[in-house]
Amino acid sequence: MKFTLVIFSAPHSAEGAASALRFARALLASGHNLYRVFFYGDGVHNASALEAPPQDESHIVAGWQALQQQHQLDLVVCIAAAQRRGLLSASEAERLGKPAANLAAGFELAGLGQLVDAVVYSDRLVTFGD
Numbered sequence: 001m002k003f004t005l006v007i008f009s010a011p012h013s014a015e016g017a018a019s020a021l022r023f024a025r026a027l028l029a030s031g032h033n034l035y036r037v038f039f040y041g042d043g044v045h046n047a048s049a050l051e052a053p054p055q056d057e058s059h060i061v062a063g064w065q066a067l068q069q070q071h072q073l074d075l076v077v078c079i080a081a082a083q084r085r086g087l088l089s090a091s092e093a094e095r096l097g098k099p100a101a102n103l104a105a106g107f108e109l110a111g112l113g114q115l116v117d118a119v120v121y122s123d124r125l126v127t128f129g130d
Helices: 016-029 043-047 061-070 081-082 090-095 111-119
Strands: 002-008 033-040 074-076 108-110 123-127
Touching: 002 016, 002 043, 002 111, 016 033, 016 043, 016 061, 016 123, 033 043, 033 111, 043 061, 043 074, 043 081, 074 081, 074 111, 081 108
Parallel strands: 002 033, 002 123, 033 074, 074 108
Antiparallel strands: none
16 A cells, blocks of 8 residues: 655654654555655654754654665655745755755655645555644
8 A cells, every 4th residue: 555644743842753753664564655755834844954852862854864765765845834944955045045955865845746646646645743
């Protein structure tokens, strides 16, 4: 079965982001296909290269990156929500005249069309967060 996940919560503010990562791992371990993971609203913070949780807390961004590398996942961050929250790729930072980029490796910025595409091609859409 093909799943798409939509994450609305930041990695440090609620259990939604951590639950989504655990769910993704369980899906893949069970042999299901994870078509796309879409980060929207405050969920875009899951793609920040600047996240630095304390040593005794889970590093959710690194968890997504490891899963992406292991399974070649499509980790898509809503570009409008990301820009609104100061999360930029190198090309967007340059285009907007900003001094730096902070989009973590393995994530890509894209529009809501990618979410629509995922809904069309997935059997299930599961959301996490507010």
